[in-house]
Amino acid sequence: MNSRVILMHMHKEIDVSDLPAPLVEAxxxxxxxYREKSAVATTPLEPRPVGxxxxxxxxxxxxxxxxxxxxxxxxxxxxxxx
Numbered sequence: 001m002n003s004r005v006i007l008m009h010m011h012k013e014i015d016v017s018d019l020p021a022p023l024v025e026a027x028x029x030x031x032x033x034y035r036e037k038s039a040v041a042t043t044p045l046e047p048r049p050v051g052x053x054x055x056x057x058x059x060x061x062x063x064x065x066x067x068x069x070x071x072x073x074x075x076x077x078x079x080x081x082x
Contacts, residue, residue, distance in 0.1 A: 016024055067075070 016027065019027075066072075
């Protein structure tokens, strides 16, 4: 069987067959764990009543303040993070 697995990392393709076997096994373990957690996370939860946190937490007024330009640039992809 000739199968080739390609991973995407930092927008670069990595051919798994070029990696050492222990690293491939570690990657497979991570992927399995991720898939298992994803399956659990999609299990429907009991709905919460509307307003269940009313009076227990408030959004501070500063939440609505404009973001600083350097942070806004990061969100808009105008500046690279270091």
